[in-house]
Amino acid sequence: MSSERPRQSLPFEPKKSRKKASKAESQPAREPANDTPARETRKSAEKKTAKPSNRKPATREEAAIPEIVSQRMLFRMAILSGVPLFMAISIFVASYFIVINEVFVLPNTAVLLASLGCFGLSVLGLSYGIFSTSWDEDQAGTVVGWQEFKLNIGRTVQAWKEARRESRAKIKN
Template identity: 50%
Template sequence: MTAKKKKAQNNAASTTSTDKEVDELIRLPFEPAQTRPKPSKQVAPVKQGATVQGATSPAKAFAKRQPNISPIPEVVNRRMVSRAAKFCGIPTAGALLTFVVSYVLIANDFFKPPTVVVLLVSLGFFGLGVLGLSYGPLSASWDEERVGHWLGWDEFKLNFGRLQETWKAAKYEKDSPPSA
C-alpha cells in the first residue's frame, strides 16, 4: 500500500511540475503574472514541444488559445531584432576591437596604452552594447506599415511613453483596493 501511495504522489508531483513548465513556456515574457488569464479546465494543457494546430511557437499557441491576445506581427518583430542587433552588435564589436587594436599597438611598439585606458574604453563599449540591446526594440516602429527613421529617436520617445503608461496602469491596479 505504501509503495502505491508514493507512486501516486510522484505522479501528482510530476503533473504539477509539467503544468508549471507549460505555463512558463506559453507565457509571454512581458506579460504581467497578475493579469494573466487562468486557463480553463476544458482546454487540455499543451505538452512541452507540442504545438496547437497551425501554431509554430509557444507564444502563437498561447495566442491561439486566448483569442483576445495577439502576438507581435512578424514585420515588427524582425525590425526590433535587427535594430537590437545593430545597436548592440556594433558597440560590442568595438569593445572586442579595443583589445585587438591595443595588442597591435603594443606588439608593433607604436604606442603602449595604459591598461586602465584599454579597460575603460572596452567597458564603455560593452555598456553601450547593453543600452543598445534595450534601445533597439524601443526605437523600432511598432506600426506595421511605417518603418521609421534609421536612428529611431521619435519612435523611442513614443514607445517609451507607452511603456511608462503601462507601468503606471499596472501600479495603479496593484495599489487600488479590490472591488467587491
C-alpha cells in the same frame, strides 16, 4: 501635451476589461477577537472572500509581437548593439598588438575604460533598438527612430503606472 493624440492600443496589446468591484468586496472583513494579529486575520479573510476576476488572460496570438515588428527590432538591435560590440572586441585585439609589438606604452586602464564604454554603448543599443522601432505593423518608422522612441517609452511608462495602480487597488481590496 494637449497636442498629443489619445493613446491607441497596439494590435498585440491584451484587451482590458475593467469592472468596478462590488461594495461587498470593497468593505474590509470583520476582525475576529482571538489572539492572532489583526493584519494577518484581515488578509486571510480577504483571500478567502476574494472572487476570481472575470478577466481572461491574453492568448498567445494576442500577446505576441507581430513578425514584421520583431524583425525590425532585431535589425535595429543588431546594428545598434553589434557595432559597439565589434568595436569593444577590436579594442582588445588592437591593444594586444600594440603592447606585443611595443608600438607605444598603452595603460591598462585606457584599454579597460575604452572597452567598457563600447560594451555600455552596446547595451544601450539593445534598448534603443527595441524602443526606436515602430510598433505599428503598417508603419516602418524613421531611420533614427526618435519619434518612435518617445512614443514607445511613453506607452511603457503608462503601462507600468496602470499595472502599479491595479496592484495597489488589489492590495486595498
